[in-house]
Amino acid sequence: MTERGAVMTIFEAYNNTKKRLAAAGIEDSVFEAKAIIRHITGLSNNEILTNYMNNLTEFQENNLTAIMRQREIRYPLQYILGNWGFYKYKFKVGVGVLIPRNDTEILVETASEFLKDKKNPQVLDLCAGSGCIGISLAKDYPDAAVVMVEKFEEAARYIKQNIELNEAYNTLLLMGDVLEGAGSGEYDLIVSNPPYIPKTELSLMNEETKFEPETALLCEGDGLKFYRVIAEKYKASLKNGGMLAFEVGFSQAQSVCDILKQNGYSDIRTVKDYNGTDRVVCAVK
Ligand SMILES: C[S@@+](CC[C@H](N)C(=O)[O-])C[C@H]1O[C@@H](n2cnc3c(N)ncnc32)[C@H](O)[C@@H]1O
Structure with missing residues (x-):
């Protein structure tokens, strides 16, 4: 010894x-x-x-x-601790899943405000990752039904754990590809924080981000592909008067507003994050 x-x-x-x-x-x-x-x-x-x-x-x-x-x-602190506080709740995190960001709380706040007066709202969270958005909304509104769509099993296993951790049993995990329209249905609210970082911006990411899955961060081309596909493909899945709300990258708000306009949405607006950057773009069908 x-x-x-x-x-x-x-x-x-x-x-x-x-x-x-x-x-x-x-x-x-x-x-x-x-x-x-x-x-x-x-x-x-x-x-x-x-x-x-x-x-x-x-x-x-x-x-x-x-x-x-x-x-x-520079292995992320959140992965070391194994869980992280987001919005009002706690989420398990680790290798294979994006760490919930403070900025994403703005999307949850915007979405939660929209659901305030709705009865039994139907909610769709596309590109769900840890489930931090969908589960937070499900916890805020126990009478809501929340479907979360995720493509990758490495991330989805955290959704399963986070549903249990938060006892968010008014949620459903659907494995599927958002670019193929997975989860289509009829919803009052569709939220998404999709991968939106163009490969050319990879070098701007901090050291910790390099340990997070590229499939959660990077989007081919100009980074707007998910916004274009979701705005178009999922419009039929939104009830009249329903809201589509996105988190966007630091320079993408105007382009995403344009995409929503081209697809015939109304009441298009942006919401700023804690640093004063337009971080959420939302619109009504
Ligand atoms: C930016 S992360 C957001 C995760 C979580 N919603 C959040 O805000 O922390 C994007 C998520 O989309 C998933 N994803 C990437 N491509 C996808 C696709 N084609 N269909 C469904 N999910 C996808 C990634 O695995 C990742 O979990």
Whole structure:
């Protein structure tokens, strides 16, 4: 058996983690160090404050070493923690699925507002990923029926876990290709955050994004293919007065408004994200 080296207190582990994260170029090293220490100790922020002079166990120390090896090569924190808060709910995440983004909360808020006065609304979430959009709406409106369409099994297994985690049993997962019209039906609301990054913008993505599936991010050509196909193919699946709402890339809002206009939608409008960028484009049939 090998001897254990010098034992580390929670306080030392936190300071050391924070320093190493900052040295690896991670911006919010304080937030992340706290999250990692909570994760390895199972303690809350308050419990950490009252137990900061306690030693880490050998298991916790080994776990911290392994996590830091991953994080220093910019493997996403969310994948390490295994779950992430989005909107009002929690979602399991890991390799194979897109990490829910803050910006996408704008799409959920816009969609949720639209559903406010609807009775038993029928909702379709295209390109569902972790299920963060569809499940959030299903939780906000227990009388809604939400269909989520996803093409890839690696992502869909997180949808299944997230339905269970959130007990969102008013949802249905449909495996299929949105470009082929999977999930067509009759809906009050169709939402989608499809892959929209053109290959030419790949180099602009941060280090962490490189660990996320390209199938969730990249879209051939100008990045607008899903918007064109959905606006056209799924119009017949929208009830009169129903809303189609998209998340769009930072420079795509005008083009997506044009696509909706060309397809005869009305009340076309955009909604800004927390940085003031037009992030959601929605319209009514
Ligand atoms: C940008 S991610 C969005 C995931 C999730 N809706 C979110 O907002 O975090 C796009 C998702 O579309 C899925 N996808 C890609 N091509 C698809 C297709 N042709 N049909 C259905 N889903 C597709 C990807 O696997 C990925 O989960």
